[in-house]
Structure formats: C-alpha cells, structure tokens
Amino acid sequence: MKIRDLSILIGVIGIVLMMVVPIPKGLLDVLLILNISIAIMILLIAMNTQDALHFSIFPTILLLTTIFRLALNVSTTRLVLSKADAGHVVETFGRFVAGGQIAIGFVVFLILVVVQFIVITKGSERVAEVGARFTLDAMPGKQMSIDADLNAGLINEHQARERREKIGKEADFYGAMDGASKFVKGDAIASIIIVLINLIAGFIIGMAVHGMDVMTSLEKYSILTIGDGLVSQIPALLISTAAGIIVTRAASEGNMADDLSKQLLRYPKLLYIVAGTVALLGLATPIPMISTIPYAAILAIAGYRLQKNLNKKQQEEELLVEEKHIEEVRSPESVISLLQVDPIEFEFGYGLIPLADTSQGGDLLDRIIMIRRQCALEMGLIVPVIRIRDNIQLKPNEYVIKMKGNTVARGELLLHHYLAMSPGFDDDSVTGIETQEPAFGLPALWIDEATKERAEMAGYTVVDPPSVVATHLTEVIKKYAHELIGRQETKALIESVKETYPALVEELIPSILSIGDVQKVLSKLLKEKISIRDLVTIFETLADYGKFTKDPEVLTEYVRQSLSRQITQQYANSSEPLKVITVSPAIEKKIADAVQQSDQGSYLAMDPASSQAIYQRLTEQVNRLVQSGQQPIILTSPTIRMYLRQLLERSLQDIPVISYSELEPSIEVQSVGVVSA
Template sequence: MTKSDIWVSFLVVTIIALIIIPLPSVLLDILIVINLTLAMNVLLITLFTKSVLEFSSFPTLLLFTTMYKLGLNLASTRLILTDGSAGQVISAFANVVTGSNYIVGIILFIIIMIVQLAVVTNGTGRVAEVAARFTLDAMPGKQMAIDSDLNSGLIDEKTARRKREDLQREADFYGSMDGASKFVKGDAIASILIVLINLIGGPIIFTVNGSLSITQALSQFGKLSIGDGLVSAIPSLLISIATGVIVTRSDNEQSFGSTLSADLLRNPQLFRIIAVILLVLSVVSGFPFIPFASIGIALFFISSLIEKGATKTLLKQKEKAQKLELEKKKSSHQVKQSVSSFQVDPLAIEIGYGLISLVDSSVDNSLMDRIVSIRQQIAKELGILIGPVRIKDNLYLESNEYSIKVRGNEVTKGKVYPDKFMIIAQGNDKFPFQGIKTKDPTFHLDALWIDARDKEKAELQNYTIIEPLTVIATHLKDIITKHATELLGRQEVKKLLEGIKEQSGVVIDELIPDIMRLGEVQKVLQNLLAEQIPINDLTVILETLADYGNITKDTEVLTEYVRQALKRTIAAKYAGESQLINIVTIHPRVEEMVAQNIQKTPTGSYPILKSEAVNQILRAVGKVQQELVMKNTNFVILASPKIRLVFRKLISMNYPDIAVLSLNEIPNEVKIQTVGSIDF
C-alpha cells in the first residue's frame, strides 16, 4: 500500500465524518475554500487533458467530490439551523451577491441551477450515454485494426497489447461516465432541496423560540440560504462543466486549447467577414458605434496576424524541404564512384515531393521506422533477411504518388495524402463523407480519403481508419511477401547459413558443397517462398536436403521432400487453433488426366493439356472458390503428391492465392473436412 492510497483512504473517511461530526465555523470556511479550489483544479485538468485516458479516475472522483460537497451542505445546514450563522465564507457570498435584497440572490441561484440542470448536466448525460454506446460498438473494428497492424509488422506485440488495454480502458471510462454523470444531476437537485430546507426551517425555528421576528428571520435566513446555495452551486457548476468537457473531448492527442485554436483560427477570411458585418452595424442608426466598431477593427487585426503566422509556417516547411533536398544532393556528390554506386537496389521506394514529410527521421513513427518494423516482421514470418530499403524522391512522380521497385523495376504504384485518412467501404453502402475515392492498394477494396475533421465521425460509424503511413507500409509488406523469391539471392542465403552456423554447423558442412551447391539450396528455398512457406526452420530444411540430396538433384523433388518435413508448419498456416483444414478434393478422373500429361523440362515439370481441358479445370476451380467465398470458408486444394506441384502451376496464374497441398503434408493430428470437389 502506497502513501497515496493511505491519504486517499483518510480523505474518504473524513468525508463521511463531515456528515456526523459538527464543525466549527472556522473549519467550515477552510473546507468550503478547499471545495472551490478542488472544483477549479478539476476543470483546468480537463482543459489540458489530451486524452480521456489521462484522467481515467474522473468518474470515481465525481462520486467523492459529490459526497464531499453534500457533507459540507449538511455541516453548513447544521450551523444555520442551530446558530443562525454559517461562517464568513457563506456570509461573504450572501452579502456580495444579494446585497440588501435576498430576493435577487434567490433569482441568481435559480438561474445557476437551471443552467446546470437543464443545459450542462442534461447535455453531458446524453453525450456520455451516446459515447458509451458508440465506443462499445466500435471496439470490434478497432481491435481488428490493431490485429491488422500487428500482422503487417507496423507494431510489435508489446505495442499491440498496450493499445488493446487502452481500448478497454476507454470503453470502461465511457461506460462509467454514463452512470457517473447522474451524480452531478443528483447533486444539483440536492442543493436546491437543501436551500429550501434552510429557507423554510430557519425562520420557523427562530420565530417559534422568539429569537427573531418573522421579517428578521426571513431576511437573515434568506441571505444565509442563498449564500450557502451559491457556495455549493458554483463548485458544482465547475464540476459539471469539467464533466461536459471531458466527455466531449476528441481523442486527438491535443489539449482543448490547442484543438480550439486550430479550429477557430484556421480561416482568417471568416474574421474579416464578421468584421465587415460589425462595422456596418456600427453605423446603423440606433446601434452603439464604439462596441461594434472596436470589435470589428480588432477582428481585422487578428485576421492579419493569423495570415502572417500561416505564411511563416509555410515558409519554414519549404525551407526544411529544400534543406533536406540540398543535403541529399550534397551527400550524393560526395559518394565515390564505384561499381556498387550504379547497381540497382533489391528493394526501393520512390516518393513524390508531397510525401517527403513522411520520411523525416526527426519525427516519431516515420516511414523509415515503419520499414524497420516490416523487415523484422518479414524475418519472423518468412525467415528471410530483407536488406535496407532505399527511399528516394522522384520528380517525375505526382506530388502524392509513390512507387515500389524490386531489382530496379517498378512492380506497383500508389497514392496517399499525408493530411488525410483512408476509410474502407462497408458492404455496398455509399460513403457518407466527402473525399477522394480510391482503391486500397493491398486488398483492392473500395476506399475513400477523408479529411482529419471527419475522422471522429468515421470512427463512430465503425469505419476502419487507416493512416497514410499504414497504407504505404501494408502495401510494401504485401509486395515483399509476393516477391520474396526475387529478394532471396545467393548472398542472402549465405548470410542465413552463417547465422545458424554455430547451431547447425555439422549439417551445413555435410551438405555444402559435397552434396549440393549453394545455388541449389537457394532454388529450394525460393520454391518454398513462392508458395509462402516460411523458411525459418533452416535446420530441418538442410537436414532433409542432406538426406535426399544424394538420391536426386532435382530441386523440385527435393522441395517436395522438404515440404513433407515441414508439414506441421504448413498445416499450422491453414488450420490455426481449430486444428481443422477445409479441403477441396480433385476428382480421380481429373487427377489421372493431369498425371498422364506431365512433361519434364530443364526448367521444371509442367502440365501439357489441351486448352479446352485447362479451361474446364480453371472454371471448376473458380466455381468452387466462388461458392466457398460466399460461405466465408477458407480452404486448400488437396492433391496427390505426384501432381501437387504441377496442379499448383496450372492454376497459379488465375488463382495465385489458393494453396495446393498433398496428403503427405498434413499431420495425422490435424483434421480435414471436405467442402468441395473439382470436377467437370
């Protein structure tokens, strides 16, 4: 138990004591000032809070502040009804606000209560209720986005776990606020009732015992009741405003002041329009000239200041971009000419001028940081080491365009907008936002680029929000996965073998070069990667090649032997936690047709079938795929070991994402379920 826990426990017990133990007026004055200070502190904290998670204790704090204020109400009521006074603070509020007329104080108190109950508290409760519902509805989509970022290598497991915890805390916060806002409403109602009790009970007690006349009692207790009501109403109103501020906050990692200034000062032209209207009203007969004219002139002055600030910011951004460009040119001139200086890069990204800000290494979470995460994720998932990815600008690209090149050749292009966010279409519904229509470059889904101001609305409607960096990073990871065979050269294979030399040195020495050459091992690894089979179990792969390398030198046959040795890895890729693989079988007649028409060439085995037979097989595969996609069923095609590779080559051009396995590649402990058959 920490010191903070002990102090909090002590304060809670003290609040309960306020209800029971009579307090002297001096101590009551101090506690009332503490209550007012606490309310102002809570309000200021909510204004400077950048995220609701920074003040996650707010719902519980509402309960304690409400109990503390009600405890003070009971203590002051006890003093008012017994002594006819309640300390200097309450008297000061009564004299300053009501003056000589307590009726004015009653009217002011009623107005404050109406504002608190009908406006602030009622609106806060509704916002908290809606926020709680939308937060809970959006949780599955946000969790899927976190899982997607984790799977694509944009974040690590630790970051994903923290984001899930933050998501759960956010849902808990809004759920708690939905109920905690009722504390504020109940507090306001209780304050009204306590004022009525003091206003009615005091005169009755002191007139019955003969201490005061009815007129004197009404005057004295009218002031005391209103003073007591204002002392409790003002902190209560501050807490109500703080509640409204925190439940209406947008979680954009900025304080309320920063967000407000950015929103209000974005367009100086609006200030000039308002200034013109005010100046026109100032010369209209009957309107006072000085207030309207002075504010209008002030707005003209403010708009000019905003424009100057925006111009300075734009110039700084241009100077920064030019400085970066000059540094690149300077460094390029300093590079000595060598053979490696004009060789193509294995993997490169070229960007347009408008995307240079995404590469700024001084900014957290830049494109270079994402690429480092992707390289680590690829190494973990596929078992290959991707070298550094070269990033360079290209003046021939559009401002917001990027190009991904493999071995110097462009394999894909894309376009992102640094100041916007991408949302993915939900079904066939139209987008309820204005934006730039596009296609997600990785999954080819209908998407829309929206402005940052629409981000919160899109989240509330359960759209998946994708940042520009995430779009590029996901696209890059997809390209690396599809072109892994081109990125695995002999040099990369040698680095892999050197990395496991200490633990698998015996099998490496036995295999290379006595049984197989390095290039033959590379070919087997490329064959595995071509079907997205990870090669991170190099020891098993090399031992299998050492076992069968003396029997055959055919790399395709050796690859099939390795696949059988990796059957648990392969099965786990398609079975998952359910330990069940949905399979589509091939009719024996079709298998026999393919098996009888296999031709062996120096570059591998290929099916030699008539075009009509090929079309019939492809149509049958397409029909099965369409039926199973409609049922949202993942599947693999199960073929005999003899034709597995050939059948895969047959359908790979039309259906590159459909896996073809043989029965030898499925362990006994994994269950299979037939969901279709290929026949014609």
Template sequence: MNLKISKLAVPMGVVGIIMLLIVPVPVGFLDFLIAANILLALVILLTSMFVKKPLDFSVFPSMLLVATLFRLGLNVASTRLILGEAHAGQIIEAFGQVTVGGNIVIGSVVFLILVVIQFIVVTKGAERVAEVGARFTLDAMPGKQMAIDADLNAGLITDEQAKARRAEVSAEADFYGAMDGASKFVKGDAIAGIVILVINLVGGVVIGMAMHGMPIMEALSTYAILTIGDGLVTQIPALLMAVATGMIVTRSNAEADMGSTASNQLAQSRNALMIAGVAAIALALIPGMPKIPFLLIGAGLIFVSQRIKASQTAAAKAAEADAERPVEAAAETPEDLISKIRVQPIEILLSPDLVDLVTGASDDLLARVRGLRRKVGMDLGFVIPPVNARDSVELPPHTYVIRIAGVEAGRGEAPAGNVLALGDALDALPGTATMEPVFGLAGKWVPAAMAHSAQMTGATVIDRVSVVVTHLSSIVTANAARLLSREDVRVLTESVKEDSPSAVDELIPNLLSLAEVQRVLQGLLEEEVPINDLARIYEALTLRAKVSTDPEGLIEAARRALGPVPAIRHVDGSRLNVIMIEPGSSRRCWKACVRRRTAARSSWTRIASRPSSAPCSKARLPRRMKDAMWSLCAHR
C-alpha cells in the same frame, strides 16, 4: 513515506466526509472545508482542459463521486449550523450578501437562474454526452479489436504493442462506462442542492419565528441570505464539476491540450475571423448600438486575421525558398551510377508531401517495414529483401507507389494530416471518399482531429503508415515467388545443411541443380505455400527427382510432403471452406492448366483469391470473399 500517505489520503478523506454527516463542525473549520471544495472543483476543471485524451485522467469518475459526496457532507454541516445557530461562517454569508446585494428578490432570481443553468443545461447535457459516449465506445470496441488483430497478423505491431493497445481499448470502454454512471451522481447532486435550498429557507424562517422570536421579514432576510450563500458555495463547485464532466467526455484524442488544439484549429480559419470582425464593425454602425465594444472587438478580430495571414505567407515563402535553393551536385563516380541504375527488389516511391512518413519517428514507415519483414519471413520461410523508400517528384500529391523488381505492383493514397475511416456510417464525417487498397472496402480519409469522432460512429480508424504497410504486406505476399532469388535459395540450403546434411547432399547437385530447386520453391510460394520446413521439402524432392525432374511433379511432391501445412491457416475451427466445381468444368480447367504448363496446377487451383492465375476463371466470384475460402476443389 509519501507513497504511504498517497495511499491513505483518499480512504481517510472518505472517512472524514462520513464524519461530516454525523459530527457538528465548527464555523471556522467549515469555512476551510468550503474553500477546499471550491478549489478542488477548480483544479479538476483545469486538469480536464489540459489532458490530451480522456484516459490521461482516468481517475476522474472516482474523483467525481468523492467530490459529490464531499459537497453533500458540507450541505449537511452547513444546514445544521444555519438552522441551529442562524450563522454558517464568513464564506457563506459573504456569498449571500454579494448575490443578494440588498434586495432579496433580485438575489433569489439570480440564484435560481444559476440553478437552472446548472441543472437543465450543463448537468443534463453532460449526462447525455456521457451516455452516448459509452454506447458508441462499446459499439466500436469489436472493430478496434479486429484492427489490432489485423495489424498484429500483418506484422505492423509487436505482441507487446498489441497487448498495450488492447488494454487501452478495454480501459477506454471501462472509462466511458464509469462516466455514464458517474454523470448520474452529478444530476442527483444538483437535485439534492435544490431540495436542501428549500429546506433551509422554509425551515429557517419557521425556526427563526418560532424559536428566536424574529419578525417574519427579519427571519426571511436572515435565512434567505444564508440559504443563498450556502447554495452558491455548493452549486458553484457542482457547476465546475459538471463542466469538467462535459469536457472530459467530449474530449477527443489529440497531440496537445485543449487550449493548444483550439488555437491551432481556429488559426486555420482566418477567413472566419475576418468575416466576424467585419460583421462586428457593421453592427457598430446600427443606430442606437454601442459603438466602442463592437469596434474594439471587430478591430481585434481583423488584426488577428491579418497576423495569421502574414505568418502563413511567410511560412510559404520560406518553404518555396528552401525548395528553390540550388544544391551543389557532387561528382558522381561509376559506383554511384551503378547504384542508381540497379533495380531494387522492393521499392516504395513517395510523393514529396509524404516524406514525413520516413522522418525517423518511433512509428514511422521504415520502422514498421522492419517488423513486416520479420513477420513475412516467419510466415513464408525466407527473408524478403530490404525495402528501399525514396521520394519522387513525378507522383501526384498524396500518392505512393510500390514496385517489385522495378515494376509498379500497386499504388494508393495517404494524405498528410488524415486517417482512413472504414465503416458504414461515414456520410456525416468530413473528408474524401476512397477505396481501401487491399480488401477493396469503401472508406474515407478524414482529418486526424476527427479520428475519435469517427470511432464514436463505429468506424475502424487506420493511420496512414498502417495503410501503406498493409498494402505492402499484401503485395509482398502475392509476389513472394519473384522475390526469392538464387542467392536466397543458396543461403537457405546452407542453413538446412547444418541441421540435416543428408537431405541436402543427396539432392544438390546430384539430382537437381540450385536453379531447379529455386523453381520448385517459387512454385510453392506462388500458391502461398510456406517453405519453412525445407528439410521435409528436400527429402520429398529427392524421392521424386529419382523418378522425374518435371517441375510440376516436383512441386506436387513437395506440397504433399508438407501435409496440411498449405491449408491449415485457412481452416475455420475444424472446417475448410471450399467450392466444388462441376466435373466437366474441372476437366476443361485441368487441360488448360496442362497446356499452359504453369507451375503446380493440380486439383488445388486458386481461382477465388487470385483470379489472374486461373486460366479458366469464368466463375463470377467476388474479389474478396467475406468468409475464409482457400481453394476450388475439382472432382478428378
């Protein structure tokens, strides 16, 4: 029943508003509707303050339209009563009497000031902010979509999470577009209020003198009070709605409501409070200045600043005490020592201030790494070893290090409380300039509270966990050959034997040992060729091993057996981007490859994307090509 009522509430309300434009309304019922209008605007304003992000109040544009139509309906109903009966209820008369205060001129000036504030300052500003917000949101939309696709391809998020994030990006664009249009209704409502004010005043004076026989001053006094009262009961809700519009379009995504966020951020600037308090006391010393207000405000600001300082000092001392507290060393067993000296295949070392990345939250580092292992396993054809994460007091602040088999393979920074912004217009944002660790893009670590502002400039915003996991994904892919152990090959072989026993029985151990098969698979992984189709690889190795067990020939045979698999993920539509090199350079490179006896150095040489693996890389190629480019093809 409640669900049915909620579905019918808005349509019935709109029909009722239309009836206001046609049917005369009793004075008592008009008072009720005016009170409801004021309270509705107040509820919407307070709701806009308590939401954490604009999309939490996505129905606001529609409510803004309905509320504007409601106010216009009330204007028509009140105008009918003012001009017809010279009376429009107690609320309108009370507002008019309080504002006029016995002097029509003063009351009119006060009312005009309110109208100017409403129309020129609040409404115009909210309209401009909504327009700019819609423009920047649409400009940032492609970057956000690309970031979602990149996270999905890197295994940082699941398909369901990607769909949810795409839906959120689309909803955000729709919301700001709707707000851009709805803000025009706010402006039109303010203009209509001014026109109705003039009509009520002029028409009321004319009707009072011509039809009711009032003297001009009596007619002016009567209808001025009613007109000002009517203007106030519509302009005050309109002002509240305009302020709510400005707040909702300037609200950035945050973890708390506006009041909590403002309190926390102001508390971080206790020096500003202290300086403001001293300035207030200094103003009190100026001759002629009222001393009590400035002294009270200055003392209050200084008191709050000192309280913030005391709480920060106490928190720092508590943290130091926890850090210096001695920890009882448990008796170490030989097994404990063995586990400590054992080299971890993949390890992430975190500086002490980055331990929050593994606190156990739903999107923490370890949870994202589990998704990465699944993604890399599906792409490369084997399950990478578990990732061990621990803190290291030897690392500088904000630093993490990724190790492969105990050797550092990469490091980066992920300062707490910040997000990484990538784009071209980052100069206006506060933060620390940096370099994205995977693609070498220029970026900046900005405070998390500025994430929405960074997106509005068209920048792509990446959280700290995504930065670390993307870096880890790149390093794991580049070192996949080192991570493929003999035990992994045995497990994979047993799995293939269940489905294709003949492919395994004929090859191992009759023609090749498990170690030789491992070497071949490592050669393929070194070239980033996936080994998912092991049955086909083993069949090709069986045919080649009967002729020769040379590792290079075995890798070449396996690669050819896979057909287009090595290149398919680099194809752009129906085109594979390659670079053709001069035949003389081709021969020199090939001879160098043969001399070094590197694995699988055939006509497909990865010079562009892996310069260190190419023995004759004299070409000046960028570290990361903008377009997908798979290989250098030599004429042979």
C-alpha cells in the same frame, strides 16, 4: 500501508462522518475553500488532458466530490438551522451576490441552478450516454482491426496487447462516465431541495426558536441560503463543466488550448467578416460606437497579423520545397532512395571497379547470382538483392560489406594477384605479401602469376580475387542470415508453401501462430546455421506444438528435434564416429537449477562466477580440438541445450551446440572431451 493510501481512506471516512457529526464553523470554512480549490483543479486538468484515458480516474473523482459537496451541504444546513450562522464563507458569498438586495441574489442563484441542471448536466449526461454506446458498438470492429494488423505483421504481440487494453479501458471509462453523470444530476436536484429546506425551515425556526421578527428572519436565512447554495453550486458547476469537456473532446492531438488556437484561428480572413459585422452594428443600430468600433478594430488587426504570419509560414514552406526540389535535381540520385536502407550492400574502392565491370572481364554480378542460389539451396533463405556500388571514401583496393547500413566486414584485394593459403607448413620458395584471408581469418600470402604454379605444387590453396570476395560475402550472409529474414520475407516463404500445402498453412496461420511467431523461430534456426529449406516439416511441428506454447525458444527446440536427420547429416560423417564434447551431469544440473521462468518465457539466470567457470572449461576443450584440427561440437541433454547456447552465444557463437534428441539413433557418437565441474 503507505501514508498516502491511509490519508485517502481517512478522507473518505471523514466525508461520511461529516453527514452525522457537527463541524465547527472555522473548519467548515476551510473545507468549503478546499471544495472550491478541488473543483478548479479538476477543471484545469480536464482542459489540459490530451486523451480521456489520461484522466481515467475522473468518474471516481466525480463520485467522491459529489459526496463531499453533499456532506458540506448537510453540515452547513445543520449550522444554518441550529445557530443561524454557517461561517464566514457562506455569509460572504450570500451578501456579496445579493448586494443588499435579496431578490437579486435569488434570481442570480436560480439562474445558476438552471444553467447547472438543465444545460451542462443534461448535456454532459447525454454525451456520456452516447459516447458509451458508440464505444461499445465499435469494440468488435476495433478488435478485428487489431487482429488483422497482427496477422499481417504490421504490429507485434506486445503492441496488439496494448491496443486491446486501451480499447477495454475506453469502454470501461465511457461506461463509468455514463453512470457518473447521474451523480451530477442527482447532486443538482439535492441542492435545490436543500435550498428550499434552508429557506422555509430556516424562516420558521428563526421566528419560533431564535425569536426573530418576520423581516429579520427572512433576510438572515435568505442570505445564508443563497450563500450556502452558491458555495455548493459553483464547485458543482466547475466539475460539471470538466465532465462536459472530457466527454465531448474527440479526435484531438493536443490539449484544449492548442485545439482552440489552431482550429478557431485557422482562417484569419474570417476575422475581417466578424470585424465588419461588429462595426456595422455600431453604425446601423443604436448600439454606441464606443462599444463596437474598438472591438472591430482589434478583430481586424488580429486578422491582419494572423494572415501575415500565415503567409510568411506558407512562403517559408514553399521555399523549403523549392530548395529541396533543386537539390534533388542537382543530385545524381533521388533523395528518397538515399533514405532507404538496403539489406545488403557491397562497396569497393575505385581500384576494384574491374571486378564488377563486365567490359573489363569482371564477373562479380554473376557470382552474386550464384551466391543467392547457393544460399537458397543450403539455407532455404531468399537473399535480398545485394546493392553494389563504388565508394571513393574507401582505399583503392578496399571493400566493405554492410548489413542494413552498418559495416559488418571489410577486406583488401590485390588485383592481378592470387591469395595463397598454407597447407600447414610453409615453403620458403613461395614468397609474397603477407595478409589474412578475410572470410576465416587464416594467414595467407598475395602472390603474383609467376609464383602461382610453384605454390600449387607446394600444396597451397590458391584463390583468385573474385573467389575471395564471393567466399567472404557468402560467409557473411550465412553469419547474419537471421537478420535478413523479417516478417515480409517470412510471409513470402509462407505463400510459397501455401501453394502446395494450403491445409497446413491455413491451420497454422493465424489461428495457432502469427507471422511474427513463425519469423522468430526461423530466425533462431538461421542464427545457429540450421537450414530452413524444409519448411513443411518446420510448419508441421509448429502446428503440433504451437497449441501449447508461444515461446519461440521452446518452439525452436521442438523444430530442431523434428529436423534431427538434417542436423545429423550436417555435422556427422557416415564413415567416422561423430566426435563431440559432452557436458557432465553436475554442470547440466547447475545450468538447469539456474533457469528462471517469466511471463515472456524462460531464461538462464546464473551468477557470473559460475558462468565464467563453465565458459572457461568449455573454451579449454574447444581450443584443444581446434589445435588438433577437429571441428568442435558440444553435445548436451535437450533440457539445457538452449540455455547452454545462450551462455556461449557472445564468444563462441560459431561452435555448434546440439542435443541427443537432434541426432539420429543410428549415428555413432564418440566423446573426445568432457566439461566437468
């Protein structure tokens, strides 16, 4: 057990023992000072807390401090009655407040008790009770609001869980405060009873046991009673005030000092009215002007200074708004539009303007429309509008493709030239400017019009610049398609399916999965270049298996198996066997043994040496197939497919990894390589 935990346990046990074990006067003085210090600290924390839940331990502290005060009361009462001496702290408080006059001391003490019991304690108790009731009544509405935001995709599952936990903690806190306020009320009643016991019993014991006369006994025990009562009531008053502050603060965004300064002094002109009223009291009533006029002057000066600062701040804000408006007028585009991030942008240098200028024969806009249609047919993805603009910061013949404001690809074009890619053997008669095909990184040449026919005769693949751009843009969209589908785009796809399959959508969303869960599955499919066009099959699978798991990785595997016919046709040629790289049982076992389970799902936790060894063997097999001109495809068992995909995701993300369950039984498979341990 930690020292901190042990000290708290010993402290609580010690509080209980104080009620039955006599305490020396010196130690009692220290404990009384400690009690006052704790009360002051609790009050300061309550004043500086922005949210009641930040001080959620307060009900428990309220109970412990109440027991501590009662234990001190019992200890001081024991010393008062037995020895007529309860230490320096009690006697000092009694003599200081009484000021030599016992009657005045009693009156002050009674006022304190009345304020504590009737005003603060009763008020805090009532506010805590109403707060607890309103919090419990509002819980169903708050839960429904969270579910609605989650289903709409405004928040994710983690944020929804945090909000639900906060609502539960609020209900627990205000319920505990409702009960804890009874401790303060009971403590006030007990203090009154203890005071009466100290006074009456002490008066009798002083004469009967200690042999005092009437006046001596009355004076002695009156001072001790007042001191004992004040030592316990002052900390109780501070803690009751802290309880009142905690339960009465609502709709606050700062601490108590911030709220008071911002809200009480929000209208400086009102200080003039207050100053005038105070000055009028000094002029029209017998109240001395020396007491009112200086105070009124201070209020008037404070109002003037606050009003001056407020006017200055308003002028600065107006000037800032005016400058912003002027800047917007001068700018060719709206500032707000510049703050928005487009999903896809195509920027080019001024030398490529003819590509997009229809008056110069450019057909880039028409090609982009065809790209969006092609992506919808091949991938089932609705590609957002592609923003096209020229950028003078680029080289004249350079272009860049951006995703959400970040450059993901770039290239250069030579207008009035053609891009020629070699068939595998070079022809010396075909000459041009050496370059690299931007979409696939193949070596190529920029050739002129005169060389075009010769290159085609030699077997070169000759492409015009607009086609180069269109191909590059299409490949970039396919590569980053998983980043283009968010919750809003997923909702649009869901609505399109709902028009023809309403029963399917109503069963799936939101009772089984949220829009965010569906979006994660669609994104993972697109990341591995699996078309999501067959949304009906995807949703049917999610409706079947979403009841048992919410893990997007596992759900994606089930969906892939349901799309086995589509995946088979994507990679297999009916006339030839599907050539694949297989993984040995030893490697599969090693990967399966390295899988770890967590609350968020399963993940691969393999040591770096083993990961690197498997990766190197896979790379060797992949490079061998690439050099022979074949498409490398890795085939593995369904249980480890997604983990092997995770292993290759960073460096070999373009290599398909499929499982046996994702292939049709009729397809012929030929292993052209084995990854072994």
